[in-house]
Amino acid sequence: MKTPPAATPLYYIGLMSGTSLDGIDAALIAIEPAAPPRLLATHAEPMPYALHAALLTLCHAEQAGFAQLAAAEDAFCRLQALAVQALLDQQRLTPGNIEAIGSHGQTIEHAPGGHQGGPSYTLQLDNPSLLAELTGCRVVADFRRRDLAAGGQAAPLAPAFHQALFGRQSAEQLILNLGGFANVTWLPRDAEQAVLGFDTGPANVLLDAWFARHASKCERFDENGAWAASGEIDQALLSRMLAEPFFTQPPPRSTGRELFHLDWLAQHLTGEEAPANVQATLAELTAISIAQAIGQLLPPGESLTLITCGGGAHNGYLMARLAHHLPGATLTSPAAHGWPEDWIEAGAFAWLAHQRLHHLPGNLPSVTGARGPRVLGGIYAP
Numbered sequence: 001m002k003t004p005p006a007a008t009p010l011y012y013i014g015l016m017s018g019t020s021l022d023g024i025d026a027a028l029i030a031i032e033p034a035a036p037p038r039l040l041a042t043h044a045e046p047m048p049y050a051l052h053a054a055l056l057t058l059c060h061a062e063q064a065g066f067a068q069l070a071a072a073e074d075a076f077c078r079l080q081a082l083a084v085q086a087l088l089d090q091q092r093l094t095p096g097n098i099e100a101i102g103s104h105g106q107t108i109e110h111a112p113g114g115h116q117g118g119p120s121y122t123l124q125l126d127n128p129s130l131l132a133e134l135t136g137c138r139v140v141a142d143f144r145r146r147d148l149a150a151g152g153q154a155a156p157l158a159p160a161f162h163q164a165l166f167g168r169q170s171a172e173q174l175i176l177n178l179g180g181f182a183n184v185t186w187l188p189r190d191a192e193q194a195v196l197g198f199d200t201g202p203a204n205v206l207l208d209a210w211f212a213r214h215a216s217k218c219e220r221f222d223e224n225g226a227w228a229a230s231g232e233i234d235q236a237l238l239s240r241m242l243a244e245p246f247f248t249q250p251p252p253r254s255t256g257r258e259l260f261h262l263d264w265l266a267q268h269l270t271g272e273e274a275p276a277n278v279q280a281t282l283a284e285l286t287a288i289s290i291a292q293a294i295g296q297l298l299p300p301g302e303s304l305t306l307i308t309c310g311g312g313a314h315n316g317y318l319m320a321r322l323a324h325h326l327p328g329a330t331l332t333s334p335a336a337h338g339w340p341e342d343w344i345e346a347g348a349f350a351w352l353a354h355q356r357l358h359h360l361p362g363n364l365p366s367v368t369g370a371r372g373p374r375v376l377g378g379i380y381a382p
């Protein structure tokens with residue numbers, strides 16, 4: 001006899017720790033048939049400074065020691081377990097109420113084109129076995145590598161979730177994630193047209209790094225872009241940075257800290273620039289590279305709704321520069337759909353766990369360039 005479909009909503013927890021290394025976002029979502037995923041509760045577990053520093057070192061280490069990697073992975077996993085427990089306690093739930101945790105892990109390196117002629121790889125620190133032990137929940141993890149194995153970029157993965165969440169509307173919709181890196185998703189109104197999406201380049205990663213080096217050793221970021229707003233845009237520096245080939249590379253494309261880091265920035269500096277002017281120019285680089293990417297997707301002047309998510313949506317200066325370069329766009333928040341901007345990515349990995357358990361594809365070949373739709377991730381029983 002066939003098992004009847006569950007009458008009650010299915011609960012999943014998504015765990016995302018992005019390229020900004022600011023903490024672990026945990027989102028509890030509900031999935032019901034024929035309805036978009038609902039966000040029920042959230043918890044942000046801040047990254048302790050020592051772990052932030054250890055992960056940052058690993059992101060840039062040519063040869064990370066295995067013991068150092070294992071220690072960071074262990075600390076990271078224990079922080080994930082704390083985030084899950086906080087969410088369960090907050091909602092008075094038990095592990096038995098949760099279908100699965102979707103764990104993204106911490107990206108340490110992303111090289112979909114390989115390194116110096118070597119094989120493609122994308123590396124997320126993650127220990128789903130330990131997470132299953134610590135939480136008592138089923139865990140789904142390793143979402144990116146199946147797409148990579150099928151010839152894809154393994155990123156961005158969020159566009160499939162954006163489609164599930166926002167659906168196809170009577171107007172074109174663009175979703176912009178402003179995390180450490182920025183990625184866009186285009187949801188055409190014509191349901192026959194494929195969803196497109198790709199990484200546009202750095203969003204906050206260089207802003208955070210330059211701010212930490214020159215403006216503050218205590219604050220993690222330039223609140224509301226106030227420091228950037230105090231500077232002047234250096235057009236010569238901007239042109240040199242925009243000449244980076246990544247910005248004109250056709251999709252599918254994705255990027256990470258391997259390309260955009262402080263040494264990359266240093267290559268473009270003369271040494272004469274005032275630090276605040278560099279910050280203003282980095283914000284401009286983010287805004288212009290996004291506007292150019294959107295220009296690749298839509299003809300100029302086309303009116304569009306841009307749903308902005310990720311931490312950069314709280315940077316008033318960055319948002320103002322974006323609005324300046326996208327005069328036809330109406331910038332909106334996903335909060336109108338019941339999803340505040342900071343929780344889309346964690347929600348995406350909860351949804352991807354559901355896709356995995358139900359043997360449904362998690363990638364969009366039109367986005368990642370994979371040879372076909374693939375069921376993503378592996379399952380770790382509680």
Ligand SMILES: Nc1ncnc2c1ncn2[C@@H]1O[C@H](COP(=O)(O)OP(=O)(O)OP(=O)(O)O)[C@@H](O)[C@H]1O
Pocket residue numbers: 017018019020021022177178179180181182204207208220221222223224225309310311312314315316345
């Ligand atoms: N109030 C604010 N003012 C300015 N910037 C902010 C503010 N709040 C968050 N940010 C920026 O957003 C960043 C965090 O964004 P988010 O959490 O979306 O990144 P992430 O999850 O690491 O990203 P990714 O999508 O690359 O994986 C911070 O490091 C900071 O640069």
Ligand SMILES: CC(=O)N[C@H]1[C@@H]2OC[C@@H](O2)[C@@H](O)[C@@H]1O[C@H](C)C(=O)O
Pocket residue numbers: 018019107110122154155156157158159177179180181182183199254255256345
């Ligand atoms: C390899 C990796 O971790 N990439 C991240 C990063 O952060 C933003 C952008 O670069 C995006 O491509 C991706 O994350 C989101 C969740 C994604 O896959 O859609």
